[in-house]
Amino acid sequence: EIVLTQSPGTLSLSPGERATLSCRASQSVSSSYLAWYQQKPGQAPRLLIYGASSRATGIPDRFSGSGSGTDFTLTISRLEPEDFAVYYCQQYGSSPPPTFGQGTRLEIK
């Protein structure tokens, strides 16, 4: 089972700033089968990115994903107030089971 480690655990930034979230896998994720989700308090997760870099339907272009192998990054180019949430990465190249990282909390500074 592939273990995903996200860093930092908490990221404190201001609206308008750039956010960079990291996801590292314990072994290579085949075919860059990595997704990112956003979860706000009391809400279900929302798919942002799949295939490491493809935006899901309706996701603003300020969200971008990159990386391959064991190192992946989610970048939010210019933070909006609604972007403050918890972000999870998930690998699905070695499934079952698909596995999730422990999450990065993005909070307002």
Next chain:
Amino acid sequence: EVQLVESGGGLVQPGRSLRLSCAASGFTFDDYAMHWVRQAPGKGLEWVSGISWNSGSIGYADSVKGRFTISRDNAKNSLYLQMNSLRAEDTALYYCAKDVAGAFHWYFDLWGRGTLVTVSS
């Protein structure tokens, strides 16, 4: 409206059973594989089980194998999770999640709001 609505959660004693349901609407249910994903209080996400569009392929996390059974009724646009021999560590918010295809692609583009299962005496 495209949505998934879970139900059936509640407080149950260790060793007892519970059946979760997920009602799908707004999309062609039998075109997609479906999954259950859970989130323990204050914790991250854990995939629990998945079922292909025609129930031909089914998978379980090791933590629930032999105790949980996933099923679907395409005529009723519904997904189910029968949970037996429940343990305290099964306490979580259980989400129903839609795969992006009929066979497993293993990532999820629509989630419900979840139903809470609490296992405690």
